[in-house]
Amino acid sequence: MTMFEAILLTIVTASTPLLIAAIGELVTERSGVLNLGVEGMLAMGAACSFAAAVTFDSTFLGVAAGMLAGVAMAAVFALAVLGFAANQVGSGLALTILGLGLSGLIGAPFVGARRNPVEPISIPGLSDIPLIGRLFFEQDLFVYASMLLTVAVALYLSKTRSGLTLRSIGENHTSAHGLGLPVLRMRLLAILFGGACSGLAGAYLSLVYTRFWSSGMTAGRGWIALALVVFAAWRPGWVLVGAYIFGAATVLQLHAQAAQFGVPSQLLSAVPYLATILALLLLSIRHGRAIGAPGSLGSPFVPDR
Amino acid sequence: MRFELTPRASVAPFMRTLAPILAFITAFLIAGFVIWLLGRSPLAAFQVYVVQPLSDPWALQELLVKATPLALIAIGLSYCFRANLWNIGAEGQYVVGAILGSWLALRTHGTDAGIWVLPAMLLLGIIGGALYGLIPAFLKTRFGVNEILTSLMLVYVAQLLLDYLVRGPWRDPKGFNFPQSVTFDPAATLPTLGEASRVHYGTVFAVLAVIVTAVVVGRTLFGYRLRLTGDAPRAARFAGFSSKNTTLAVFAISGGLAGLAGISEVAGQIGQLQPSISPGYGFTAITVAFLGRLNPFGILVAALVVALTFIGGESAQILLKLPLDLTQAFQGILLLCVLSADALVSYRVRIIRRGGGK
Numbered sequence: 001m002t003m004f005e006a007i008l009l010t011i012v013t014a015s016t017p018l019l020i021a022a023i024g025e026l027v028t029e030r031s032g033v034l035n036l037g038v039e040g041m042l043a044m045g046a047a048c049s050f051a052a053a054v055t056f057d058s059t060f061l062g063v064a065a066g067m068l069a070g071v072a073m074a075a076v077f078a079l080a081v082l083g084f085a086a087n088q089v090g091s092g093l094a095l096t097i098l099g100l101g102l103s104g105l106i107g108a109p110f111v112g113a114r115r116n117p118v119e120p121i122s123i124p125g126l127s128d129i130p131l132i133g134r135l136f137f138e139q140d141l142f143v144y145a146s147m148l149l150t151v152a153v154a155l156y157l158s159k160t161r162s163g164l165t166l167r168s169i170g171e172n173h174t175s176a177h178g179l180g181l182p183v184l185r186m187r188l189l190a191i192l193f194g195g196a197c198s199g200l201a202g203a204y205l206s207l208v209y210t211r212f213w214s215s216g217m218t219a220g221r222g223w224i225a226l227a228l229v230v231f232a233a234w235r236p237g238w239v240l241v242g243a244y245i246f247g248a249a250t251v252l253q254l255h256a257q258a259a260q261f262g263v264p265s266q267l268l269s270a271v272p273y274l275a276t277i278l279a280l281l282l283l284s285i286r287h288g289r290a291i292g293a294p295g296s297l298g299s300p301f302v303p304d305r
Numbered sequence: 306m307r308f309e310l311t312p313r314a315s316v317a318p319f320m321r322t323l324a325p326i327l328a329f330i331t332a333f334l335i336a337g338f339v340i341w342l343l344g345r346s347p348l349a350a351f352q353v354y355v356v357q358p359l360s361d362p363w364a365l366q367e368l369l370v371k372a373t374p375l376a377l378i379a380i381g382l383s384y385c386f387r388a389n390l391w392n393i394g395a396e397g398q399y400v401v402g403a404i405l406g407s408w409l410a411l412r413t414h415g416t417d418a419g420i421w422v423l424p425a426m427l428l429l430g431i432i433g434g435a436l437y438g439l440i441p442a443f444l445k446t447r448f449g450v451n452e453i454l455t456s457l458m459l460v461y462v463a464q465l466l467l468d469y470l471v472r473g474p475w476r477d478p479k480g481f482n483f484p485q486s487v488t489f490d491p492a493a494t495l496p497t498l499g500e501a502s503r504v505h506y507g508t509v510f511a512v513l514a515v516i517v518t519a520v521v522v523g524r525t526l527f528g529y530r531l532r533l534t535g536d537a538p539r540a541a542r543f544a545g546f547s548s549k550n551t552t553l554a555v556f557a558i559s560g561g562l563a564g565l566a567g568i569s570e571v572a573g574q575i576g577q578l579q580p581s582i583s584p585g586y587g588f589t590a591i592t593v594a595f596l597g598r599l600n601p602f603g604i605l606v607a608a609l610v611v612a613l614t615f616i617g618g619e620s621a622q623i624l625l626k627l628p629l630d631l632t633q634a635f636q637g638i639l640l641l642c643v644l645s646a647d648a649l650v651s652y653r654v655r656i657i658r659r660g661g662g663k
Contacts, residue, residue: 036453040637045591078640085652086644089391089453094644098637104630105343209617215630220461227454266469273458277444280455284448302310302652 006100007251012143013209015247017042017201019146019227022232024151026198029229030157031190032170032296037077038198039222040099043203044069048107050213054113063114063203070199071192073099078126078191082184086302096222104215117143130212138213142204147240149197154236166190170294174299181243183301198222218272227276231283233292241281310652313516320650325596325603328646332639339634341373345625353624354617363515370574371615374399374566374583376442376608378590379594380518381406381562383599384555387522388524389535392556394441394456395563396587397624402564403571405433406465407578410493411475422492425566434564437463442556446549452556457477460587469578475578486578495559495573507566512605519601521588524552531555587651592640593646611636 002285021038028035046071053062077095080086157163169176169183174274177183204211205221224246232238337347344596358364367459378395385392406426426454432522441456459530468484495505533541541548571582597603618632 001380080436080645084648084654086641086648088643090591090595091641093393093588096637097588097592097640098634099318101630101635105339105628105634108628140591144452220458223454223457225460228350230451230454257657264469264473266472270312270462270465273461276458277450279456281444281448284444284450294328300648303311303531 006022007255011244011248011251012139012248015145015244016143016226016248017204017209018246019240019243020142020149020204021198021201021222022228023236024147024194024201025225026232026234026236027153027166027197028190028194028241029297030170030234031059031187031278031292032167032294032299032301033081033187033191034088034092034171034298035077035095035191035194036076036089036226037073037095037099037222038101038194039218039220040096041070041195041198042075042099042161042202042205042218042222042225043103043216044099044106045199046105046206046217047202047213049199049203050113050115051106051110051116052205053103053207056112056126059115059118059207062207063200066100066207070202071195072195074191074195074198077195081300082188082191083303088298088300100216100218108214109215111215113212114287115207118208118221124152130152140208142200142208145200149155150236150240151170157236167277167294173296173299174187175281176292177301177303178229183303187301192277201225204296224272224276230293233283234294235292244282246272246275307637309655310648310654313651313653316650319510321431321598324646324650325607327576327641328642329596329639329651331646332635335638336523336640340631342629343381343627345627346487350621350625350627351382353621355613356614358613359619364620366503367616368612369508371612372608373446373507373511374586375590375593375612376572376605377507378559378563378587379593379597379604379608380511380514380595380601382524382590383438383518383601383604384531384558385595386599387531387535388551388555390439390552390555392438392559393453393591394438394459394587395559395590396583396585396651397568398437398560398563399570399583400460400467400507401437401567402430402561403435403567403578403582404463404470405564407475407486407489407566407571410489410572411578413493414487418492419590420492421487421511422490423495423572426493426572427495427565430564430568431561431565434567435561437582438556438560439553442553446552452552456615467578467582468495469661471578471580477577483582488577490571493567493572494576497573505569507569507573508567510565511608512594515601515605522601528552547557563590586625590616590638592636592643595640595643598647614639 010182021042025035025038042174045066047064048068073095077091080091081088157167165181166186169181169186170219173183205218210217220250226237228242228246231242250272257268314320314623338551340347340350360370378399382395406429409422409426409429440459444450444455445452471486472484475486477485495507498504498506530541530546530551533544534546534548538548564588571578575582589600589611593604593607595609596611614635616631618629621627621631622629
């Protein structure tokens, strides 16, 4: 494998957790709920999946535990914002703080443990295509799952009746409620779906990307996933593009650090964060205010009878 | 079974005070449950977290020391939150304030610069924090960029900048290669209140900030404008209040106070720059602001209460071997409970069995 190929491969690995988490958040936001707790759900997914995978020596159980942890965190958030109509921004922040703390507690006994790499699955025939063959058709199951997930969510939102219901609830919950659409039930499902995705993304981080657990290892990826949704103007296809651009930026700055250009490593570490700000800025300059944002995003819904 | 919320026609004033207290008790019960799940005794933890710090004079001082940055930052954040603007980058503004203020301390290190150094450092701290806070505000007012994400991203950038400075150009050459700056001169150190005390003048600044804010928010046109912008943005526009100017003003205020907290902590408490100068005060202050219901005096009380979790967390780590992350987890639970309780003040919750309702 050439150096170039190796770099491209790591870009896929760095992009996949961003993609999975952002797709989940996209569905949540399309239902009109802003969940700023992605970072916390990601951390919990990473900690719980790693703990389960080491304890039972099973990647499968690890992934299941990670997704379950994400769903459980999302359920807490749903109780606050749907059950009690609490402020969504504040509750999301609280979820992040809670998740970062709780993940540290859960992961503490597993600091220093390591997992074996997850075996890639090559798709016969396609993986022999030069360059892109190995890149896209000889990956671990998560990468395929993230692609399928993107396509499935895109089709769900644009082609199914349920997807239309979800979008209309997100655009205007009062009208949707007036039409008899189940606003709170759809939002609950969308929040839980987002949690499952974040949990899966977290599992990918600790089981595949780093293969160890350390406190704070999510390093703001949850926030970058949130930014990706805005950057993608709430469209799944653009989330995919954005995730890969950010994955590339992350990997290239790591290589630049290794190459020692004489630039402080901290400046290069800041690149993903600065790039996020720049991307949001460029998008706003081109399109004006957040284009494509669901109309009811962030506002609580209390049905009046 | 499902919940149903009905708006309350009127809210008794005592409910507004009672809600955060009930939220705090609920959060404590949940945390006790988590500790029990970890296989520890919740009662022993309660003893270490609450009873011990409150019965030990040394720990009481420590309480003031920890509550100081929390109160300063949370007071600033209350301006933003009142106007319904989300500055969640106070941690970064705190760090940049500390950096800019420390710059002067390091420049004048070893010289007879005189008594102007300390006030100038504090002023630079405020300016640094305010300018850093103005970045997301400017991006929002000029280009419509979401302030939540930009202010948060800038936290990481500020922390990396601090890391670079203390490992690189600002590292103490005689510091055995430790990533830290020289220890500040006495002229660049914030004095303590009294001889053997650990409480420094930052606490005075926090109390002043509370009083000034109480007057500004309650008694001035600017305070009225803030509340109107937050509660009824359209009405505020019709009243001729520019939402852009309000945004810039509240971000500058909250950034400035966070910067003051940062330089006070470094000049009064730590005495030098090091890679980590905050156990997450900027984020915890969000919880403090809401626990205090955005009321200046409420925030003062909330800062003391939440400072307790930091001190309790440190002793629990030593005495009970409970990880420090428990403190953070508790703060998250607390914020969730406070926000939910807020909603319960305005709504009545009815539990409807399946088949009931519609």
